[in-house]
Amino acid sequence: MSGLVLKLSPKERVLINGAVIENGDRRTRITITTPNANILRLKDALHPDEARTPVRRVCYVAQLALSGDAAEAEARQQLLTGIEQLSQVFLDADSRRTLDAASQAVTEGQFYQALKSLRALIPREDRLLATAAE
Numbered sequence: 041m042s043g044l045v046l047k048l049s050p051k052e053r054v055l056i057n058g059a060v061i062e063n064g065d066r067r068t069r070i071t072i073t074t075p076n077a078n079i080l081r082l083k084d085a086l087h088p089d090e091a092r093t094p095v096r097r098v099c100y101v102a103q104l105a106l107s108g109d110a111a112e113a114e115a116r117q118q119l120l121t122g123i124e125q126l127s128q129v130f131l132d133a134d135s136r137r138t139l140d141a142a143s144q145a146v147t148e149g150q151f152y153q154a155l156k157s158l159r160a161l162i163p164r165e166d167r168l169l170a171t172a173a174e
Contacts (some may be wrong), residue, residue: 043073098122102155
């Protein structure tokens with residue numbers, strides 16, 4: 041049997057297709073066999089107050105789409121617009137590949153993959169903002 045295997049720590053919570061599931065008192069392994077299930081570990085989720093920078097705001101939109109808290113069509117448009125704006129700032133080849141991958145994922149309705157790609161830009165954004173503040 042194949043699928044996504046989640047290894048959950050005690051009391052860890054995960055969002056699966058809009059339902060929050062909390063693990064019990066022991067480590068657990070869960071196999072998700074449903075293709076294209078929307079899954080987000082809540083420890084990895086951005087809190088709305090953390091979405092203060094351009095990359096984090098775009099990540100937050102992807103997270104809302106993934107959790108079902110935003111309409112897919114509206115989220116897709118906001119994500120593509122946000123990715124386009126980020127592409128005007130992140131000009132290096134690696135960032136371009138990351139943004140292209142995120143854009144492709146959004147176009148295909150793969151919001152988790154888009155979120156995963158976009159999160160890779162957060163450390164770069166942090167460095168850019170730290171340099172600008174100096």
